[in-house]
Amino acid sequence: MTDAELAARLAETAGQILIYLRASGLLSGKPLGTAGDRTADSFLMSTLKTLRSEDAVLCEESRATPGRTSANRVWIVDPLDGTREYSEGRKDWAVHVALAIDGVATVGAVALPDCDGGLVLRSDEPSALPAAASPPRIVVSRTRPPPEAEAVAQALDGQLVPMGSAGAKAMAVLRGEAEAYVHSGGQYEWDSCAPVAVAIAHGLTCTRLDGSPLRYNCANVALPDLVICRPELHETILSAVRAVTEV
Ligand SMILES: Nc1ncnc2c1ncn2[C@@H]1O[C@H](COP(=O)(O)O)[C@@H](OP(=O)(O)O)[C@H]1O
Numbered sequence: 001m002t003d004a005e006l007a008a009r010l011a012e013t014a015g016q017i018l019i020y021l022r023a024s025g026l027l028s029g030k031p032l033g034t035a036g037d038r039t040a041d042s043f044l045m046s047t048l049k050t051l052r053s054e055d056a057v058l059c060e061e062s063r064a065t066p067g068r069t070s071a072n073r074v075w076i077v078d079p080l081d082g083t084r085e086y087s088e089g090r091k092d093w094a095v096h097v098a099l100a101i102d103g104v105a106t107v108g109a110v111a112l113p114d115c116d117g118g119l120v121l122r123s124d125e126p127s128a129l130p131a132a133a134s135p136p137r138i139v140v141s142r143t144r145p146p147p148e149a150e151a152v153a154q155a156l157d158g159q160l161v162p163m164g165s166a167g168a169k170a171m172a173v174l175r176g177e178a179e180a181y182v183h184s185g186g187q188y189e190w191d192s193c194a195p196v197a198v199a200i201a202h203g204l205t206c207t208r209l210d211g212s213p214l215r216y217n218c219a220n221v222a223l224p225d226l227v228i229c230r231p232e233l234h235e236t237i238l239s240a241v242r243a244v245t246e247v
């Protein structure tokens, strides 16, 4: 099985486990989110350990492989991105499985189990971007929108759309439901690695908000800001962010 095939099968299966867990009705609210995080993590970690025993792993819910920063191949996994939204019964949550090679988000799959009966977007199955809408829609965190968001919306003459989950927001851009995703104020490598691998493969531009590349498998796994957008919007977004951060 290729790495891309494995990423997709893992993300899809973890998503189905999460759907099943929630449908049981045994838990709700925060305890449901905690059980979802742990259950999906346990499946993903034990399966990766068996099928890719040579590779390192960095996961939100588990201890990373010792010495992972000197490994070339590292699986970077978020078993349940948008835990809050999942536990609230919303549809904007995702499972992220990525393989970073030499610090670059190279292979990835993002499952959206609650979206159109269950979708998996993959870095090895790119499709053409749908036509852009006007005015542009900028997806932002529904609970922690970035302070730069209003300035970006003004610069693009666009509108802000609140949504949960970094994976759901990034996939909204490549599925033509939004034109850009902008975030700042905090995030970790697992929140963006798989979405970025998939988004790049589909022709989107992905960078930090200062325009520098998104690097993975760093000693410090904080990766607090990013933009994922249609290429033609990138420069305008960076300029708008620069203008507010330089004030
Ligand atoms: N300021 C912040 N600090 C740390 N993590 C943040 C953050 N803002 C967003 N995130 C994380 O990024 C993911 C998407 O967030 P949001 O829905 O707000 O856009 C969530 O991941 P998890 O659900 O995996 O914890 C959330 O915890």
Ligand SMILES: [Mg+2]
Binding pocket: 078, 080, 081, 082, 166, 190, 191
């Ligand atoms: Mg996350």
